[in-house]
Amino acid sequence: MFTRKNVYIYRSSNMPDEGWLHSCFHCYAITSHLLRIKKKITFNAIYNVEVYVCLHCRKKLSENDDLYATFYKRCKMYMKRNIQFY
Numbered sequence: 721m722f723t724r725k726n727v728y729i730y731r732s733s734n735m736p737d738e739g740w741l742h743s744c745f746h747c748y749a750i751t752s753h754l755l756r757i758k759k760k761i762t763f764n765a766i767y768n769v770e771v772y773v774c775l776h777c778r779k780k781l782s783e784n785d786d787l788y789a790t791f792y793k794r795c796k797m798y799m800k801r802n803i804q805f806y
């Protein structure tokens with residue numbers, strides 16, 4: 721049976737870890753908006769990785785493929801260093 725796990729990526733800030741407001745991964749503004757960047761299925765779990773991105777950055781990223789590619793690369797590096805999928 722699969723377990724569903726949500727993993728959230730955001731910049732460190734003075735917001736509490738348990739809260740729903742965090743720092744935008746791109747510009748550090750406080751936001752509640754999420755962007756799913758990865759779905760990973762392992763032998764016993766489904767991981768949804770979502771990154772906090774404010775609406776302003778979401779619009780900029782959706783309009784500029786090069787900017788999105790750089791942003792996604794940064795997210796991938798963060799995931800590689802900080803998230804272990806079991």
Ligand SMILES: [Zn+2]
Nearest residue numbers: 744747774777
């Ligand atoms: Zn932002």
